[in-house]
Amino acid sequence: MTRIPYVYAPPVASVRDEPFDRLERFYDAVPRDGAHTEDFGGLVLFVRDGAGWPFYARPRLDATEPPSAADVTAVRQRQRDLGLPEAFEWVHENHPELLAVARSAGLAVLEAPLMVLDPAELPPPERFAGTPVRILDPAASTFAEDVAARRAVAAVGFATPGTEVGAAGPAARDTALVELPLDSLDEERTRTAAGRRLSALVEQPGQGAVASGMALRVDDVAEIAGIATLPAARRRGLGAAVTAALARRLLDEGTNLVFLSAGSEEIARVYLRVGFRRIGTACIAEPAPVG
Numbered sequence: 001m002t003r004i005p006y007v008y009a010p011p012v013a014s015v016r017d018e019p020f021d022r023l024e025r026f027y028d029a030v031p032r033d034g035a036h037t038e039d040f041g042g043l044v045l046f047v048r049d050g051a052g053w054p055f056y057a058r059p060r061l062d063a064t065e066p067p068s069a070a071d072v073t074a075v076r077q078r079q080r081d082l083g084l085p086e087a088f089e090w091v092h093e094n095h096p097e098l099l100a101v102a103r104s105a106g107l108a109v110l111e112a113p114l115m116v117l118d119p120a121e122l123p124p125p126e127r128f129a130g131t132p133v134r135i136l137d138p139a140a141s142t143f144a145e146d147v148a149a150r151r152a153v154a155a156v157g158f159a160t161p162g163t164e165v166g167a168a169g170p171a172a173r174d175t176a177l178v179e180l181p182l183d184s185l186d187e188e189r190t191r192t193a194a195g196r197r198l199s200a201l202v203e204q205p206g207q208g209a210v211a212s213g214m215a216l217r218v219d220d221v222a223e224i225a226g227i228a229t230l231p232a233a234r235r236r237g238l239g240a241a242v243t244a245a246l247a248r249r250l251l252d253e254g255t256n257l258v259f260l261s262a263g264s265e266e267i268a269r270v271y272l273r274v275g276f277r278r279i280g281t282a283c284i285a286e287p288a289p290v291g
Contacts, residue, residue: 019116019279022257024061024094026221031055034187040074042067047082051183056087059095066097072105076287085286092281099283108288113268114280117247117258121275125244128237128273129202133245136199138192144180147188149209150199150226152176157212157228163266166231170207173230198222198249200242204233211238215246215258222250224260243274 031046035055038045042063046055057075059067076086088107090098091114102109125133136146155176160166180188191197195217202211213227224246229239243260250258261282262268268278 019257019259020091020094022221023091023114023259026218026223027058027089027091028061029218030216030223038078040078041065041071043071043075043088045075045078047084051181052187054084054087056089058089059098066095067101069101069105072102072107076105088283088285090283092283093279102283102285106288107285110263110284112261112263112282112284113265113278114261114282115259115268115271115276115278117251118275118277119251119258122247122251123244123273123275125241125248128241128244131202131204131238131241133241134201134203135245135249136192136201138189143189143192144185146201147185147199148177148180149173150201150212150214151178151180153201153209153212153230154226154228156230160231161263163234163270164231165234169230169232170210173209195253198246200246202238202242207233211242213239213242213246215250217250217255220255221257222255222259224250224258227260240270240274243271247274 028044031048034050034052035046035048038047039060040057042059042065043057044060045057048055057079072088075088079086086107088102092099092111099109099111136143136150140146152173156168156172160168188197188199192199197217198215200213201209203209210233211227211229213224215222215224217223224243227239227243229236247258260271260276261284262271268276
């Protein structure tokens with residue numbers, strides 16, 4: 001039997017695959033105005049310039065071959081040399097071969113539901129909670145405090161994953177509050193003013209910020225991320241309200257593809273109520289725990 005050699009073909013956009021092509025370009029574009037790149041075979045590593053949250057490695061848009069286990073190993077060594085998390089992200093439908101490669105290289109892979117918004121199914125934010133959602137204004141005198149609160153709520157919320165009610169509330173948030181370095185604050189303000197970032201808070205009387213979220217935008221594509229609620233304030237529809245408010249603002253400002261990655265199937269059910277539907281899987285890889 002004649003053996004046909006394997007030839008790698010990067011994803012090609014079509015009418016059917018067009019959202020996946022746009023997502024691929026979004027993921028590649030987001031880090032580029034705050035990082036430089038280093039290529040490792042079929043992978044590109046984004047290395048942040050200056051302070052801020054570290055970026056990931058992902059498949060190169062212009063790769064002629066799929067990422068190999070050797071590419072993954074080389075990137076991980078470079079990340080260790082730079083003191084960066086060994087983090088990789090990709091869309092499974094665009095790079096299905098990478099799942100087995102990443103696992104063979106010793107990485108644990110989270111397969112997160114990848115969901116896009118159906119604008120016709122987006123309810124008003126007030127349907128989910130009686131407390132209004134506030135979109136942060138970069139010109140406001142409280143902007144620095146607001147961003148710090150958004151980050152503190154996220155830190156506490158993600159420290160206790162899931163949707164179960166817990167004990168951590170405003171006191172835990174206040175303990176997590178950290179004053180932003182000037183360069184980080186300038187980055188937040190500049191990108192928010194330019195429309196590349198949106199942030200939102202839900203505040204309750206006597207408690208302050210109890211839920212938060214953000215969105216990153218490149219042209220007419222945006223990702224909603226970091227939706228978090230203090231465990232003590234869960235099961236009140238606050239996370240859904242933040243998601244709906246961000247999605248509504250994005251649509252009103254001309255964004256026509258809004259997506260997100262849910263941390264679990266349980267969390268994905270929250271986003272179904274907001275008008276999102278699953279189209280695929282977002283893979284997030286990091287070193288597997290020893291033992």
